[in-house]
Amino acid sequence: MPKQPATGPDGARPPTRGSGPAGTPAPGPGVPSAGEWAIETRGLTKAYRGGQLAVEGLDLVVPRGSVFGFLGPNGSGKTTTIRMLMGLIDATAGSARVLGQPMPAAGRRVLPKVGALIEGPALYGFLSGRDNLRRFDAADPDADPRTRDARVGHALERVGLGAAAGKKARAYSLGMKQRLGLAAALLRPRELLVLDEPTNGLDPQGMREIRSLVRELAADGTTVFLSSHLLDEIEQVCTHAAVMARGRLITQGTVADLSTTVLGSRGPGRLTVTTPDPADAVRVLKEHGLTGLQITDDRVTGELPEADDGAGPPELADLNAALVHAGVRVRGFGTERATLEDIFVQLTGEGFDVAG
Structure with missing residues (x-):
């Protein structure tokens, strides 16, 4: 079984993944006593x-x-x-x-x-x-x-x-x-x-x-x-x-x-747009490289793409301007951060139940 990485600067071991138990830190520099x-x-x-x-x-x-x-x-x-x-x-x-x-x-x-x-x-x-x-x-x-x-x-x-x-x-x-x-x-x-x-x-x-x-x-x-x-x-x-x-x-x-x-594999983030024109919003966002677009009532969500030059995802202000320029009425605009529930589902593949 592979050893877990040594601790980081905050004194806690980096997170581990896998179906089995995490390893213990190997003795050496940087590992707390x-x-x-x-x-x-x-x-x-x-x-x-x-x-x-x-x-x-x-x-x-x-x-x-x-x-x-x-x-x-x-x-x-x-x-x-x-x-x-x-x-x-x-x-x-x-x-x-x-x-x-x-x-x-x-x-x-x-x-x-x-x-x-x-x-x-x-x-x-x-x-x-x-x-x-x-x-x-x-x-x-x-x-x-x-x-x-x-x-x-x-x-x-x-x-x-x-x-x-x-x-x-x-x-x-x-x-x-x-x-x-x-x-x-x-x-x-x-x-x-x-x-x-x-x-x-x-x-x-x-x-x-x-x-x-x-x-x-x-x-x-x-x-x-x-x-x-x-x-x-x-x-x-x-x-x-x-x-x-x-x-x-x-x-x-x-x-x-x-x-x-x-x-981290999910990319730079997930964009959420609230609009009475969801179909038009999807069309514009596709043109700007967003993937996994979904419509739920008046909300459109999609994954932000990585920039080709490696400088990061596109500017949110530019995406908002593109939507407005295309005549899409934007009532809400922003990115969603990952929650602990997202992490739990990603790790276990199941919803969260009551406490054990």
């Missing part, structure tokens, strides 16, 4: 009875200080991977390091530095939100009881539950329970925050608040490992991402590099 990864796995594998592989040969690296999106459809192995990283289940083969320490062997040293929300929070329904957090905080042997109320109050305010702190948890909505679980993960400063579907059950306003909180945590130096099936959510907050499918790592890298590397 284990201490520079918040999470590193080598050949991590989980097989259940009957030989069913939930995760196979996973080689994953999460740079410290990144907001890392962990993507995959239902059954891709995301939650199983997270459970192995946190020491909740044993791996069948391979190894995992979290914050530079082997897991699960170093769990007692590592886990106090990690906040986690996995598969939804486990709450005491008969206790209030505030008392749930007090109970969680009391279970932490390193938590100072003298400052407990201050920590609990601060965590509740950060997730927008200050006004509902005295309400019984059994009366919380799904979104409020998610917020309370996130507050529990934030009771103390963490080096790493692991979130499995943190916006599950939240309304659009709640999603925006969680995105803002993730950005705030990252700005403070916390590494955030975020598993989600909401690709646009990942795209708005993540600096790096990995795609899983059928238990295997398909690719990983910075979000920008994934777009460039995976979709």
Whole structure:
């Protein structure tokens, strides 16, 4: 199996493609040491009875200080991977390091530095939100009881539950329970925050608040490992991402590099024109070298050509002028950038399902 390329200047390995797991970086100049990864796995594998592989040969690296999106459809192995990283289940083969320490062997040293929300929070329904957090905080042997109320109050305010702190948890909505679980993960400063579907059950306003909180945590130096099936959510907050499918790592890298590397073969971009004259627009755009032209109602889309002299695609202003000169009424004009959904479909050949 070929080795994965060494890391780039941003400290993350360039994205890899293929049907099997990505390789690990070979030792040498330019390759970060284990201490520079918040999470590193080598050949991590989980097989259940009957030989069913939930995760196979996973080689994953999460740079410290990144907001890392962990993507995959239902059954891709995301939650199983997270459970192995946190020491909740044993791996069948391979190894995992979290914050530079082997897991699960170093769990007692590592886990106090990690906040986690996995598969939804486990709450005491008969206790209030505030008392749930007090109970969680009391279970932490390193938590100072003298400052407990201050920590609990601060965590509740950060997730927008200050006004509902005295309400019984059994009366919380799904979104409020998610917020309370996130507050529990934030009771103390963490080096790493692991979130499995943190916006599950939240309304659009709640999603925006969680995105803002993730950005705030990252700005403070916390590494955030975020598993989600909401690709646009990942795209708005993540600096790096990995795609899983059928238990295997398909690719990983910075979000920008994934777009460039995976979709680079698509050419310089895709033009979208909104017009009441789509047939005339297609005729003009064909004359200027656009390919793959499609009409959907009043929208015309097509692939921009490479310039013959290698200087890049034609000027958008020139294309717009050509349309207007030909009498095409242009209501909208611009290029579409590749999204994480485009990347996922290109890599896996399938639509995106709910989270696994």
